[in-house]
Amino acid sequence: PPTGQPAAWVTEDVKPIPKNIYGVTKTAAEDLCLLYHRTYGLNSIILRTSRFFPEEDDDKLKRDKYSDDNAKANEFLFRRVELEDVVSAHMAAAEEAQALGFGKYIISATTPFKTGDLETLNRNAPAVVQKLFPEYADVYRANGWTMFDRIDRVYVNEAARSDLGWQPKYDFDYVLSCLKSGEYPRSRIARLVGSKGYHERTFTDGPYPV
Template identity: 50%
Template structure:
């Protein structure tokens, strides 16, 4: 297929592009920052550029991974989020319909499902988050604009029959978290595989599967996260004493962590449930918390990417 990949210089894009090409697809990478897999430097908010690219390449499919993200809130005004995340998505949908494209895969975020109440960890139990959670009340402009873009995808499927799959990804970026100081680094990433993280490799595989299955599915929304080892009826205990729950599943986890100077989570306030992606899309993350413990037992490299020096290409392009 002829594929337009937006966000091709980003962390996901730089891993996804070579896999698409290895599968035999003709990929045109579009990003605001140069990169090894970026063929065109420009923004999705530029409608004339999008129309020109579709006229030149006659894309069969779009994978739309470009966006302003939550850390960009400190650097960009609200209007920039509207321009890129909403108008940019609309530009791509319009062009895809006009070109008769056969599928559209939209990289969204679990962040838009987190209200201010969930962020503050209110309540006595962990919140079990799946695709049915409602109402959705995003807590910042990032979440608001990503949710608006999702609605545009739904609308264009309804109005034009464009197959659109929305992938709400958990955390997979390599840099340190900008809100958690302790634990941090690899310890935090390992903990998050219990409830809210996946590897970039697993995210890539989900996008490849979505690209393949979009015409058959038509429209759907999927949470992407490592499979949680927990059950819904453990939600209250996870909030109060996650170490006890973890010990039942992984008896040696505490000792393995202690040997590395790590700590288990003191409280788990949310669980991202990716069961629908497994049931409908046929995707299940290959890397989970058990894989981390296996690496610790074997003294092997950890299966999660951690790079505290990682800088988003959009920041590099602006400096």
């Protein structure tokens, strides 16, 4: 949504509108899973994961304004998930697939926001975050970080936690706790996996050409 309108509350009921070939292939794959479930009874649980990649953001304006760790920490509020939690979500989905048959689930860190925050989020995100986490500004200031000016969408993981019994560990509160102790909230799995990259070659500006 544009500035001035409430941020989007993204649940599984929101129909995705692909913006590029990446989005088209994702929705096509989901439709194929549903087709095979209906036709052949193949159990299929679709996990729509939020950002968990360690590579820098593909948005140059964001890269120029925020350090990589700063941007990723901000995203834990609304659109990022730690790799360890992605793994546990897949394990939970595998355990529940037989009982559920088919389902689509958003896999993202648990957001602290409520629907009543949406209008202000897309105008003044720092004010909302300050209200929920009074200590965040001091923690960020000590690291030379800043919050995004506005947040235009919030990914909601309530269905995955309810239906799959998924219990994500990493969220923005965890991020702040780590920062207070001088650490960055990167799970052991994420450190072991590291960055796989998008291309064999390295580009001078951004993780891939856009």
